[in-house]
Amino acid sequence: MKFIKRLFMILALLCATQVSAEPELGKDYTILTPAQPARSGGKIEVLEFFFYGCSHCFKLHPMMSSWENKMPRDVELTYVPAIFNTSWEPMARTFYALEALGQQKQLHDELYNAWNVSNAELTDEAKITDFIAQHGVDRKKFGDAYNSFSMQSKVTRAKQMGQIYGIRGTPTLIVDGKYLITGLHPAETIQVLNALVDKARKERAGKK
Numbered sequence: 001m002k003f004i005k006r007l008f009m010i011l012a013l014l015c016a017t018q019v020s021a022e023p024e025l026g027k028d029y030t031i032l033t034p035a036q037p038a039r040s041g042g043k044i045e046v047l048e049f050f051f052y053g054c055s056h057c058f059k060l061h062p063m064m065s066s067w068e069n070k071m072p073r074d075v076e077l078t079y080v081p082a083i084f085n086t087s088w089e090p091m092a093r094t095f096y097a098l099e100a101l102g103q104q105k106q107l108h109d110e111l112y113n114a115w116n117v118s119n120a121e122l123t124d125e126a127k128i129t130d131f132i133a134q135h136g137v138d139r140k141k142f143g144d145a146y147n148s149f150s151m152q153s154k155v156t157r158a159k160q161m162g163q164i165y166g167i168r169g170t171p172t173l174i175v176d177g178k179y180l181i182t183g184l185h186p187a188e189t190i191q192v193l194n195a196l197v198d199k200a201r202k203e204r205a206g207k208k
Contacts, residue, residue: 044204049170052112053091081158083162099141171189
């Protein structure tokens, strides 16, 4: 009798796990209206709107990095620096400048740590340049990229994307131009992300 009761308890726990693994619309994610076309071609697009000084982004970052290293080949992840006010723009410029120099991935962790561990005040070009120079980036090349003409268009585009996707906070993930994830704990975010990527994959297959 005890064995049967224990078996029922195990089955109940398994069912509960399966239910919780299924993301709930309106609670775990929302649907963008209208949906936006993915810019990743044949791949499932995942966008992460972030800010280096955001503590919630910092907590998600390790899990997101691990997810990126293991993500399926049919998925493409793009980071988009959120710009809610002018004080956030220097970090957006920094992100794109380092990206142009091919050094964004190398300093991604360092910038997160600078803001959230060391409490560094990376709020203007001079302070940012001093910081990245300490990590091996050429000052002049960085300055040229940071102040380039194309930089303003990238910053403007990031602002426009934030408005188009209705970004209200960070971190926010957009899956295939249709599904929005925000406000969840890191582990829940990754769980919902995996489920929605799978959902987007099935929807794409259904259209073929």
